[in-house]
Amino acid sequence: MQLEQMYQEIILDHYKRPHGKGLAESFNAEVHHVNPTCGDEITLRVTRDPVDDQKLLVSYDNQGCSISQASASILFDQLNDQTLATGEQAVDHLVAMLQRVEEPNEDVLGDGIALVGVSQYPARVKCALLAWMAWKDAAIQALGQEVSTEGEK
Ligand code: ZN
Numbered sequence: 200m201q202l203e204q205m206y207q208e209i210i211l212d213h214y215k216r217p218h219g220k221g222l223a224e225s226f227n228a229e230v231h232h233v234n235p236t237c238g239d240e241i242t243l244r245v246t247r248d249p250v251d252d253q254k255l256l257v258s259y260d261n262q263g264c265s266i267s268q269a270s271a272s273i274l275f276d277q278l279n280d281q282t283l284a285t286g287e288q289a290v291d292h293l294v295a296m297l298q299r300v301e302e303p304n305e306d307v308l309g310d311g312i313a314l315v316g317v318s319q320y321p322a323r324v325k326c327a328l329l330a331w332m333a334w335k336d337a338a339i340q341a342l343g344q345e346v347s348t349e350g351e352k
Pocket of ligand 1: 234237238263266267326
């Protein structure tokens with residue numbers, strides 16, 4: 200019970216004071232994802248880090264429910280200036296956690312573990328995943344060349 204309350208505080212805090220919200224002017228890829236069942240929307244931009252172009256800078260603007268907005272803020276904390284591999288690991292783990300296939304792993308998700316309660320509400324899972332799916336989409340586009348060679352492995 201106490202843990203649930205703590206998780207709710209974390210989500211509320213990200214919702215009230217979102218991290219990294221606001222679109223960067225320059226970007227390599229931009230996506231717009233919507234979750235029509237709830238009315239959540241996000242525009243997310245990814246820019247290859249000029250110092251290390253395998254790392255991706257994230258910016259976004261969004262609107263929608265508290266879960267979708269908190270989730271985007273958490274994503275910024277976890278994935279800003281990270282590689283595609285790190286991000287994909289986080290996205291895969293978030294999906295598995297929300298399907299209750301994996302236990303929350305704070306090393307991978309940071310504050311994202313606070314979203315574990317959403318797994319009780321299947322209709323809200325898409326709210327929690329929206330930003331992460333948008334990130335993955337944008338990251339793959341921004342790294343287009345590298346990803347297209349994956350089929351050769
Ligand atoms: Zn929502």
